[in-house]
Amino acid sequence: xxxxxxxxxxxxxxxxxxKPKECTAGLFLLLxxxxxxxxxxxxxxxxxxxxxxxxxxxxxxxxxxLLGITERFLGQPLYQSLATEYRQYGDILQWDFQDSFFNLxxxxxxxxxxxxxxxxxxKYVFKGDDDVFVNVFNIIEYVKYFxxxxxxxxxxxxxxxxxxxxxxxxxxxxxxxxxxxxxPPYAGGGGYVMSRRTVLxxxxxxxxxxxxxxxxxxxxxxLFRLKITPVPHNGFRTLGVPDAFxxxxxxxxxxxxxxxxxPAQIWIMWSLVTDTNFRCAKDEKDSARKLNVNLI
Ligand SMILES: *[C@@H]1O[C@H](CO)[C@@H](O)[C@H](O)[C@H]1NC(C)=O
Numbered sequence: 001x002x003x004x005x006x007x008x009x010x011x012x013x014x015x016x017x018x019k020p021k022e023c024t025a026g027l028f029l030l031l032x033x034x035x036x037x038x039x040x041x042x043x044x045x046x047x048x049x050x051x052x053x054x055x056x057x058x059x060x061x062x063x064x065x066l067l068g069i070t071e072r073f074l075g076q077p078l079y080q081s082l083a084t085e086y087r088q089y090g091d092i093l094q095w096d097f098q099d100s101f102f103n104l105x106x107x108x109x110x111x112x113x114x115x116x117x118x119x120x121x122x123k124y125v126f127k128g129d130d131d132v133f134v135n136v137f138n139i140i141e142y143v144k145y146f147x148x149x150x151x152x153x154x155x156x157x158x159x160x161x162x163x164x165x166x167x168x169x170x171x172x173x174x175x176x177x178x179x180x181x182x183x184p185p186y187a188g189g190g191g192y193v194m195s196r197r198t199v200l201x202x203x204x205x206x207x208x209x210x211x212x213x214x215x216x217x218x219x220x221x222x223l224f225r226l227k228i229t230p231v232p233h234n235g236f237r238t239l240g241v242p243d244a245f246x247x248x249x250x251x252x253x254x255x256x257x258x259x260x261x262x263p264a265q266i267w268i269m270w271s272l273v274t275d276t277n278f279r280c281a282k283d284e285k286d287s288a289r290k291l292n293v294n295l296i
Pocket of ligand 1: 008097099101102103
């Protein structure tokens with residue numbers, strides 16, 4: 001896998017197979033979700049819950065899924081079902097490369113390119129995985145105090161992460177791929193938020209940065225070159241929350257993203273977060289306090 005990665009590292013341009021319509025003027029927030037063809041249930045869930053899009057709290061929100069190719073799933077080639085999904089929802093952006101763990105960085109640079117050409121009207125971008133719960137209302141509230149044409153990169157920031165040198169681990173990186181002792185600061189890939197300016201800057205600098213198999217770290221390397229300091233925020237729980245708090249809706253009212261939820265968990269949280277009759281003024285502080293004790 002590593003040899004293959006190094007051998008193909010210079011191939012950085014693949015054709016788009018499916019493309020959403022160009023973004024329109026006045027788009028406030030673009031939700032960009034890394035998915036794969038077989039994850040149909042996750043896309044259905046996101047479209048029907050937090051990723052609905054349209055006008056939310058007075059601003060325009062749009063959802064796009066990023067996909068590569070999956071040759072076969074359940075013995076079926078998936079291009080036909082994807083084409084049907086695309087016709088119905090128009091929210092799929094797919095390129096002609098294999099959807100594999102080591103190709104996630106390819107997905108990243110292709111997304112940056114598409115944004116620069118087709119979607120730079122968007123003021124802010126949330127980029128994340130297809131197994132997260134996102135409180136879009138909180139993102140809108142948070143970014144409205146910023147300027148989209150100034151740099152902003154916010155998420156769960158990891159500092160001084162050390163490359164895994166044990167061959168058996170998923171994120172193993174041999175010395176020849178990365179010599180330094182630690183990675184530059186980077187955001188957990190479960191989800192982070194960027195301003196338009198930062199996305200465009202990342203697009204420019206990415207052309208000069210060698211592809212690196214871990215996409216979150218690759219983005220960290222680009223930020224480092226740009227001298228953009230990623231901003232840490234407690235509301236990004238890319239490592240998940242303890243089971244005991246999973247269905248504590250007050251908790252979700254404070255959060256921006258929670259990683260590793262299945263579709264059922266996302267539906268339940270969505271119903272709780274959008275229940276306007278629900279009040280948890282007192283409990284809210286309580287659960288946040290409990291969460292801090294457990295996680296920080
Ligand atoms: C990435 O995608 C390309 C094009 O489909 C493929 O040739 C290559 O093997 C993939 N790389 C990895 C590491 O999976």
